[in-house]
Amino acid sequence: MKSFCRIAIVIAVFFGLTLPLSAQARSKPSSDTTKSATDTIRVGLEATEIFSTIRVQSFSGNWRLTFMPGNQSPKTVGSILASATTPVATVSELLVEGEDASLMLVPKGIIARLSTEKDLEQGYKTVVIEGGELLSIEIPGHPPTILQGRIEIGNNGNSLTLVNTVNMHxxxxxxxxxxxxxxxxxxxxxxxxxxxxxxxxxxxxxxxxxxxxxxxxxxxxxxxxxxxxxxxxxxxxxxxxxxxxxxxxxxxxxxxxxxxxxxxxxxxxxxxxxxxxxxxxxxxxxxxxxxxxxxxHSPGFHWTIELQKFDILDFLSVAYAAGADRIYASWEPEKIDANGRIFQVLLRGRKPKSVSGIDFLQKLQSHFGPNSIKSMKFNMDVLKRTIVFRGMGNGDxxxxxxxxxxxxxxxxxxxxxxxxxxxxxxxxx
Ligand SMILES: [Zn+2]
Ligand SMILES: [Zn+2]
Incomplete structure (x- = not known):
């Protein structure tokens, strides 16, 4: 490739031809950098959520929605399009700038209602959305997200699924x-x-x-x-x-x-x-x-929080005993590293159990919120009804x-x- 370019340049120079700069830049063979920018990654969005409706709106550009039938997985998109024996036809709709579509999961598959007042009632397995610049996508209870690239809305029988293919950059x-x-x-x-x-x-x-x-x-x-x-x-x-x-x-x-x-x-x-x-x-x-x-200088360098003992017991039952009371009556740090970070916690009760500090921290944060216990590097002042946690750092x-x-x-x-x-x-x- 390189030698071909060199020959081409020599010929161009020989014949007194010069390429405009922009054309030269465009014809430059792709370096590692441009390769990485065009490498794509498939991102699963809100993969743990269960949702049966989704609203998409074209923010900019014209987006093509391709509704695909059958039980094929989205990975076989190409072969579905190529197949002549598909029972329900593949349908394609254009979502121009400003237009939107609501997709719903019903027992027969995904159905759609477009703002152009067109309804697609057949029940599809997958909807592929691509071709435009910016797409707004909204799941009930979540703020809208602006996406680029290619979006696949699938259906796992229980929930809609969302996969966004974007380039690495x-x-x-x-x-x-x-x-x-x-x-x-x-x-x-x-x-x-x-x-x-x-x-x-x-x-x-x-x-x-x-x-x-x-x-x-x-x-x-x-x-x-x-x-x-x-x-x-x-x-x-x-x-x-x-x-x-x-x-x-x-x-x-x-x-x-x-x-x-x-x-x-x-x-x-x-x-x-x-x-x-x-x-x-x-x-x-x-x-x-x-x-x-x-x-x-970080606000997370030192932190303090006071939690009710009652709430901590409730946390132990929710996080480690599937909501059952009195399985775990208390807990204590079991192993602490040289930096003062607790990396193993002992849950005391009928069946004592050791759990990792990082698991304990993640569960504490999902129970009490991310601004409660910020790290596993803390000391405790145990009072009559509450515990005061004095910690350092935020994260693992x-x-x-x-x-x-x-x-x-x-x-x-x-x-x-x-x-x-x-x-x-x-x-x-
Ligand atoms: Zn992951
Ligand atoms: Zn630091």
């Missing part, structure tokens, strides 16, 4: 824009590389086998909320960091990150019991020669401390040094 911009804790360009660059690496790792390691998507839109994989929150600065810095990823001994790492460590980073081995993440060791969040803890404390990265950038540390500090032993490639 769009996903990274959405994810980093949503999580952004800092406006420091060096932090944004570091986050872009972390998200890109994690996305590539999840793609490579099949994070959701047996589903028709590659990643989910939650912290389990990476948060994704369409392009409604996208920040232009993030977009520019995503392009600027090209195709850089974090590698350890020639392999992609699975980078972890959290809001605030509280001064001490914990190891993936302690918190998750993981033996194969040497790039996630325990260390102080202090950069030599750069003052005190990097995340000291493993990998990159995002507030710490912000602190480092404010101390003029560059993104590559930030990444080497939080993922020791890894390299940028």
């Amino acid at each position: 769009q996903f990274i911009v959405s994810c980093v824009s949503k999580m952004l804790l800092s406006n420091e360009p060096e932090v944004i660059k570091a986050m872009v590389i972390v998200v890109r690496t994690r996305l590539q790792y999840l793609k490579e390691h099949a994070a959701h086998p047996d589903t028709d998507y590659e990643v989910c839109d939650t912290d389990h994989c990476l948060p994704f909320a369409g392009c409604g929150y996208n920040r232009e600065l993030v977009d520019i810095l995503t392009t600027m960091t090209g195709n850089l990823s974090l590698m350890h001994k020639g392999k992609l790492i699975m980078p972890r990150f959290h809001h605030t460590c509280g001064g001490r980073i914990s190891s993936a081995k302690d918190v998750y019991g993981s033996d194969n993440e040497p790039y996630h060791p325990a260390h102080d969040d202090i950069f030599e020669g750069k003052g005190s803890e990097n995340c000291f 404390g493993v990998g990159m401390c995002l507030s710490g990265a912000d602190g480092l950038a404010k101390k003029s540390v560059k993104y590559d040094e930030i990444l080497r500090f939080y993922y020791p032993g890894s390299e940028l490639k």
Whole structure:
């Protein structure tokens, strides 16, 4: 290819021809960077929700809705279109800018009502929506989400399902824009590389086998909320960091990150019991020669909350005994790492049970809210009716401390040094 281009240029020069600049740029063979920008990822949206209606509206551009019958999975879209023996015909409708459609799941499949007053009553298995620029999609009880790319609305018999195929660049911009804790360009660059690496790792390691998507839109994989929150600065810095990823001994790492460590980073081995993440060791969040803890300025560095003992018992019964009373009467920290983070909790009661600290934290937060107990690094003052929790940090404390990265950038540390500090032993490639 290269030599062909060279010959073409030589011929062009020989004949006194010059290509306009834009045409030259367009005809440039695709480099790794452009390849990564066009690589796509299938994202499962709201995969744990059960919903039977969905409203879609064209925000910009003309979207084509293809209603496909049968019991075929969305993966076989191509073959359905090619099949001549399909019992119910595939129907295609255009959703022009401003128009909307309501899709409903009924026993015979998905039916639709379009704002053009057209009804599609046959009962379809899948609806593929593509071709436009921005699509607003709304599930009852959720704010609308603006999506790009290709959207597949499926039907698993129990609920509608949503899979958005977007390119990697769009996903990274959405994810980093949503999580952004800092406006420091060096932090944004570091986050872009972390998200890109994690996305590539999840793609490579099949994070959701047996589903028709590659990643989910939650912290389990990476948060994704369409392009409604996208920040232009993030977009520019995503392009600027090209195709850089974090590698350890020639392999992609699975980078972890959290809001605030509280001064001490914990190891993936302690918190998750993981033996194969040497790039996630325990260390102080202090950069030599750069003052005190990097995340000291974070509002999550110190926190206090007082909870009723009664509510904590209720939490134990809901979270660990399927709502049954008096199975667990109390709990206590069982194992604490060198940084003061509780990584194993003992539930006391009829059948004492040890649970991981991270599981306990996730359940506490879903019960009391994300602003209650912010991390497993805390002390307790047990009073008569309440317990006062005095804690440090927000999140699991493993990998990159995002507030710490912000602190480092404010101390003029560059993104590559930030990444080497939080993922020791890894390299940028
Ligand atoms: Zn996931
Ligand atoms: Zn920190």
